[in-house]
Structures are given as C-alpha cells and as structure tokens.
Amino acid sequence: MQVLIDNFGQILDGFAKTLWLLLFSGTIAAVLGTILVAMRVSPVAILRFAGTSYINVFRNTPLLLILLIIAFAAPDLGFTYEINNYFNFFFMAATVGLGLYAAAFVCEALRSGINSIPLGQAEAARSIGMTFAQSMRSVILPQAARAVIPPLASTYIALAKNTSVALAIGVTEASFIMKKLNAENAVARWQIFFGFAFGYMVIVAFIASAGALAERSGAKTR
C-alpha cells in the first residue's frame, strides 16, 4: 500500500494521460466510425466495398502492430507531428492508432443497431420520397440509437483498457507508470498490479454508467 501512496502523484499523472488517450482516440473513433457505417450501409457499391475493406484491415490486425507500424513508419514517411512535450509524437501516434482501430469496432456496433431496425422502416421512408441521408437521419438512426448503446459501451470500455498498449511505444500512460514502479519496487508487485487494475476499473465504471444512463433516458420512445 505504501508504494501506491508514495507514488500517488506519478500514478495520477499516468491515469491522466490514459484519459487523454481515451478522449482523443475515442473522438477519432466516433467520427470515423460513423463515416464508415454510412459507407457500409450506403446504396453505393464502391463505398460499401471501401468500408468493408477498412473493417477487414483494422479489425483483423493486432492493436500492438498498428501502433508499432504508425510509430515507426510515420517518421519514415515524414510525419513527426506533435502538439508539445506532453502530447508528443508518440502520444499522437498512439492516439491515431487507437482511433483507427476502435473506429472499426464503433462502425460494427453502429451497424448492428441499424440492422436491428426492420427493413420496412427504410422502405417506408424511401416510399415517401426521402433520400438515403434523410431516411438515415430521421427514421433509422433515432431508432437504432437505443440498440446501439450496449455494444457501443463495450467498444469504449475495450478502448479504455486498450490505451495500455501505448506503453509499447513509450507513452507514459498508466500502464507505463505501473511497469516503471514494478521495476523499482520488486517487493510490492501485487499491490501495484491491484492498484492500477482498480484505477482502470474506475474509468470503466464511469463509461458503463454513462451507457446505462443513456439507455434509460431513451427508454420512453417507442
């Protein structure tokens, strides 16, 4: 216990960085995932193909590999963008990698919601002259939203924990700090493990309750 108390500042810093990773990559995943799902259900064959190909590449590649490829290939291609010392190049690489990876799962979660809506709803929307975009916006997505919450919450919970993979490219998030503390305090390892596990559980609990809340607030429609 003493180890955790002595290094509390460092641990908080680590989790702060974890949360930044989650926020940035989660936003990328939400935006890109929505674009991808629109492509996958669109009436245009080439867009469907592009969307499906994206999913096949990013869902089928280990996250660690994606982060390593971005961290090591991007500089070779001339991308070395960083905001400042805190949001340095490796942080940016991890954010982009996590975002690209999670977008594939967000897309599929959204698609499962869209597929849960009976085909007749889309046909009725088309029959009164709505375009694809209009029927999505006014008819399909509002109804899909509720069905989407549980799988979407799971996706974001997975993303929160997957931020730990960023330690492999040297991002000083929580797991990086955990590894460091473990190296320095070999006698208190299990306390350190449980301490950090608890930290992740708190983050996940917040996402899960946000999901539950969203589900309940939507319960009255229908």
Added chain:
Amino acid sequence: MADAPSDSSEAPGTTPLVALSGVNKWFGDLHVLQDINLDIARGEVVVVIGPSGSGKSTLCRAINRLEPINEGEIKLDGTLLPQEGKALAQLRAEVGMVFQAFNLFAHKTVLDNVTLGPIKVRGRNASEAREEAKKLLDRVGVGEQANKYPAQLSGGQQQRVAIARALAMHPKVMLFDEPTSSLDPEMIKEVLDVMVELANDGMTMVVVTHEMGFARTAANRVLFVADGKIVEEATPEEFFTNPTSDRAKDFLGKILQH
C-alpha cells in the same frame, strides 16, 4: 370512369399515368416478372390478384422501384423512373405506398408520421403540415389517435394512418401491397372502406389484394398474375363470372369454395 376497359382508357393525346413495357426481373434463377406490359390510366383502379409467389407484390413494388427491374422500362406520368439518388426520391414522393406490415415510423407519433414527408421532403411549413395531417387523419377516421405512438394502435388503425401518411404527399398514384393481409377480419372492413372512398374520389390505385369483394366494388380492371405473367386482364364482372384462362378458373375455384 364507371368502367374503363384497358384499351379505351388510352384516348389519343393522353399518356398513361403508369406505363410498364417489356419489364423483366429475376431473383437469381427465378423469373419473377416476365415481359410485363401494363398501362394504367389516370383515375383508374387496378386490382392485382393471383396465387402467392406469383410476382404480384414484386410488380407493385417495381412501380416505385423498391424492387429494381432487370429489363424494360417503367414510366410515371411520361417520365422514366430514375435509377438512383435524388431524382428517384423525388419521383417516389409522387407515388404513395401502403405496405402489408404498415411500416409506420415506430419512434414517431401518428401525427409526426404523417407530417414527416411533407416537412422533410416537400419542405412544407410545420404548422401547415400539421393542420393538413389532422384533416387527413380525420378523413381516415383516426383523428383521435394523433398523439399516440403506432404501437398503441390496432392494426386497422395503423394501416389507416399509413394511408394518411401516403396521402399527405399528394401522390399521383397509390400502391397498395396486400394492405389487409395482416389484419383481423373486423379491421379489414375499416381499411377497405377508406380505400373504396379513395377510389370513388378518383385516386389512381394499384391494389394487390385477396379481397375479392373490394375488387368487385372498386376496381375498373382486374389483373390476374400467375408465374410472373399477366395471365388475364378484364373488368371485375367479366373476370369473376367468366374467367377465360384455366389458371384463373382454377384459382377462383379454390378461393371461392370457402
């Protein structure tokens, strides 16, 4: 208007409202629509009957391209049905459709179901659209239900809302794809009454149905469809009293036994 046999409806200078020529469609190996040629005049009520799997629903759905066809052309008021996109959506707005499963928007109230199209597609002012929607709902006898959700209504009420939703777009033609097939007997009547009234008001209608009573009272023409072909085409009297094809005789024999 009392009777409009298929050939006299094409008076010189008037284009048919709906014109199908050489229409073919396949579902895999199944040739569901075979060389369909069909002209429907303004104000005409055409009832399509036939055994299940005959292609009658597909024929109905092809008219607003919910089912794309493989060959031939379909014209609506002289305009060829566009393939995709905005132009197709605009043309669909001119064609009302009523489905077997009602397909009301489950997350919207009855009133919002009816106003959605006029507001989003036609760009009508919301309060105007609501006023008209209320009148339409009164006309089909569900004005009281305006603020309920579809799931709170009986099947017959839902189907009448669906008719009002289609009418709100001021369609040139209304398609009915087995509108009473998923209704209890007592609800069938309330829906058919609305449809007969529409027919009497001069709406052009294509109705796929098993309701022979409706065909007799409201139809100008009966199409008997079997195996993807229009096998027989006649006025209701001719068709029911004196069918010419064996296929139609057989079909009528089966359904009129009960």
